[in-house]
Amino acid sequence: MFDHRPRSWRELPLRLADFGVLHRNELSGALTGLTRVRRFQQDDAHIFCAMEQIEDEIKGCLDFLRTVYSIFGFSFKLNLSTRPEKFLGDIEVWNQAEKQLENSLNEFGEKWELNPGDGAFYGPKIDIQIKDAIGRYHQCATIQLDFQLPIRFNLTFVSHDGDDKKRPVIVHRAILGSVERMIAILTENYGGKWPFWLSPRQVMVVPVGPTCDDYAQKVQQQFHDAGLMVDVDLDPGCTLNKKIRNAQLAQYNFILVVGEKEKTSGTVNIRTRDNKVHGERTVPETVARLLQLRQSRSKQAEEEF
Template identity: 60%
Template sequence: MRLFQKWPRIRLPGFHACGLCTATVPTPPLWLTERLALFEELWAAQVKKSTNMAQKEHRTIKISLPGGQKMNALAWSTTPYQLAWQISSTLANTAVAAEVNGELYDLVRPLETDSDVRFLTFESPEGKAVFWHSSTRVLGAAAEQLLGAVLCQGPSTEGGFYHDFFLGKGRSVQGSELPVLEKICQELIAAAHPFRRLEASRDQLLQLFRDNPFKLRLIEDKVAGPTATVYGCGMLVDLCRGPHLRHTGQIGGLKLLTEEYARRGFSEVKTPTLFSTKLWEQSGHWEHYREDMFSLQLPGSDRPPSFPGDHSSGHQAHTTLALKPMNCPAHCLMFAHRPRSWRELPLRLADFGALHRAEASGSLGGLTRLRCFQQDDAHIFCALDQLESEIRDALDFLRAVYAQLGFSFRLALSTRPSGFLGESHLWDHAEQVLHQALEEFGEPWDLRPEDGAFYGPKIDVHLQDALGRPHQCGTIQLDFQLPLRFGLQYKGHKGALERPVLIHRAVLGSVERMLGVLVESCGGKWPLWLSPFQVVVIPVGPEQEEYAREVQQCLQATGLSGDLDADSGLTLSRRVRRAQLAHYNFQFVVGQKEQSKRTVNIRTRDNRRLGERSLTEAVGRLLELQNTRVPNAEEMF
């Protein structure tokens, strides 16, 4: 793999197992010991402050538990873990974190006020996330100590975790280092290092992570308040929101699965960037993202970084996905360019064009976050009493498209933020309509209070890629402000001028982001209707090459993608194998018999032999399967 990025990262996904090994850890680098020394100094000050608060207030607080149980505790002293022991030893041994007044808490974090407390175990999604996330800290600590890694981010996923870190330009984890890294993780677990939560000021954060450009960027971009939390665990000191387990011993053991390359750009990067990722077979994902499919910037290209260019094979899938991308202001002007009547509503407009967003270089990521992208964002201008039916139709359309692509999804309803614009009664009605539509829709959804846009509430669509990473894709947004700012009006039933409601509707969202998720999901084996490699025609010998070209032209004349492999330097079996590795959905092999009978001998990319069919019949069946967009054309042929 070629690397052109200044800050490549190594990502090591993992999952848990059992076992205890021993490994020799090198002498830690100076920056690591200096960071730990500063953390210990700040930790001692925080412990002293907390002790003083507990002694000064010596105040009893009231604790409410699920089921109506009540308990008393001491402010700044009692922890959720102590409460769990008072309830039962089983709960104390199985709890991984607590929810305190709606906020996730470490079990050893002292309570400060009257609290509603709920305990989380590994059986809950939140508990799993805490467990996996604590494991990333162990992996990060091992990478720092063994490899001198500069840590980036280490999130949990639905079924495990991974960690991103930087080892130096051109440096990656060697295969021989993975077992050693895993052994160090096991030793850190066996040592039962406590997770210690420190609240640090912005200046203290900058001092703690002065040697880590990734953390400095996160502090700059994400830390909006006067303080943020840092966790210490053994020699590890990391910027993290938490919560975590009480100590590493609760993890029990972990197993490193694989490594992959990922990318994080920075504004000072001047060298060309090639988007690529590598995952080993044992991870259950796909080693693909071929250089001949997509590149964000090729050497010598004048295209700016993060402006994607489709190569021939990627263009097929991209253009197939391009439904109806958008231009919000232009559609408002189109609505306003002449008088409108209620009879024209709902008016649905869509436009196809490139969009640009001034993304910070540190947030760019392959096809999933770009500065230039396309979006299938239609705009629906409707009356208030048409809102409910339009939202239902948009949700039905969304479900139909995602089912076609083979994705499950989860919806989120975001309601008015504190700084909303417009009239409260319009917001109330809109939120009620969206809520009712989601209830009737029947798919899982979450409520996100105060997370809507300032101009209206919205429904966001989230799906996960093959690595378990979440992506926000489609969206349905209500907008009261653009119609107001553009002075949009229509003549109502009674002749009075009324203002329309605007619905922004994107099903795929960013076409490039959806394509990136699809690439991971398909694992190189695209369904026929979306595939850039539909059919390859393979003549047995030079004598059949002319007929093979005729077959290829027949495929292309009907709109199918047909390639020809007449490489006389390779045997037939080698060319068949090459077609399978390239994931062509079908191979049409033609020999002397097929030429004389005007037939083709058909194989699939999984080496299923479908036998001999007439050329006309074979092409007709492919067209039928493509037009019906079946996900398994090879099985249904």
């Protein structure tokens, strides 16, 4: 894509991203649940930039990383992996690139460690590891410099002084990394209690009795039309308390109880999976508040309601 036409320094950095399927022929003994698989999705980005732009691009990648991981509530550790014993390219280029990565990490402000000799043969990299619920570290994100692909594919751009043989550097960047691995870590980390914005079970509507079933279904439809993940429990064999308990055990973030009073007034009675009672609200008011909480990606939506 970069090489389909002549490129100018004015176009750099050129950032291209895709969410695609990748395959890796892992040994069968290394395969582990969703954390290590042979076919996975990855948020892959390739940034073509000039040598002097590396530092700013790495800063941008690190800021992006912090924004995404803070939403999930993850802490992470950073390692700078430098030139291995067997490497390709000019040693001066390596030294310059490693210095720029080091400057970016220092300015980023988070603690980082040096991992000498653990870079790829084609360039240094920053490894990012996140900790799961039982203290294991997993590598998800990666920021990798690549000097060799531009040489191998003969990629060039015209520099500001007219040199039409200037080589770009490629930054490989993945923030989530393997989406399957990220889902596995999130699942363990939350222990089934997904934050509201990410939850597959956001709302359960519970009618007090069969006479309220029609109203409960209308309420469910209103929440569904608003784009929320909502179910309704119409099981005639369960008591009200049993339905509420089942919804709490299934980790529905919010449980909306509807009886004759709510049916008459067009309201719902709101409680959470942790049995915090928020009381009676109108359906439109409840929908609007839940959409606000989803939009804010709050980690404590049940408390903040």
